Amino acid sequence: MKLLQQRILKDGHLKEGNILKVDSFLNHQMDIKLLNEIGKEFKRLFSDHSITKILTIETSGIGIAAIAAQHFDDIPVVFAKKVKSKNLDGELFTSKAQSFTKGIVYDIQVAKKFLTADDHVLIIDDFLAKGQALLGLIDIVQQSQANLVGCGIVIEKGFQNGGQIIRQKGIRLESLAIIDSIENNQIVFG
């Protein structure tokens, strides 16, 4: 997605440890117009499927998924939660995920009532690096026996192995920008 690549080059910042910061438009401050273009592109890519629900994970996926849902006939968005709170009860699907940026392992949870065998699910998230969050979400969809249509990612770090792991499972994965390498402080897209 050209517009996204241009924006990453213009406003993204590289930090130590191959961390790309896109906090001015994607995951701290959100550019709503750009999110709508992202949502449109996900719709275009997955237009051959009937999708009944979008699944994402807190925090950065939520705004992207909410805006994207408008391009899928306002289907409901469910966001997986990362911590146990008093306010999330009932039967839960649970899995584990590791945060690349925070260096911690956390439980992820979705209330069972929000994912059923009748659902056709598109998973959306902002980043794909080692794939831990995405694998946790995929695990939860599989537990629910819903049909996993595929995964839509805004930025994939192609030089890490998350995308490979997921594609090797035969899961459809569409990343709007794939970064092949970050060398000499230069971002190279795939």
Next chain:
Amino acid sequence: MKLLQQRILKDGHLKEGNILKVDSFLNHQMDIKLLNEIGKEFKRLFSDHSITKILTIETSGIGIAAIAAQHFDDIPVVFAKKVKSKNLDGELFTSKAQSFTKGIVYDIQVAKKFLTADDHVLIIDDFLAKGQALLGLIDIVQQSQANLVGCGIVIEKGFQNGGQIIRQKGIRLESLAIIDSIENNQIVFG
């Protein structure tokens, strides 16, 4: 907002400790159509002001704020973060907030570059109970010297004192549904 009150009565669940669960449409699964009606209503209420930025806090405010921003000419949404992560650097505005539902105190942070003295800020959040999160966000806006236009809340628990504290500060607070009491498992709106 009648539509919201009806939805709370239809799909809200009361739990021990006066906790109202609205996870089927607001803060675990999100009803995107309803969020658009909520966004429209915030725009109607604050249409007399020029607003340049929406500020919210992770997690549940993000989807609401992102959808609402579309009704304010796609202005940027900034969401305050609750924990320190390697991925949030630079100069930060910080404050503290207590989670009513989780029973913990956490730091909240916004990168200084995303709130400036030129901004006219609308704060949006899903719930207002004791007001801790909102007071933290207000503190951050005041630190930034931006103009705080007001606060838009989806559900205010009128029987807790957060709303009173904020209105007594002379801050404009618009809550789309105010719950006056929860008695005998019955929700009474104000």
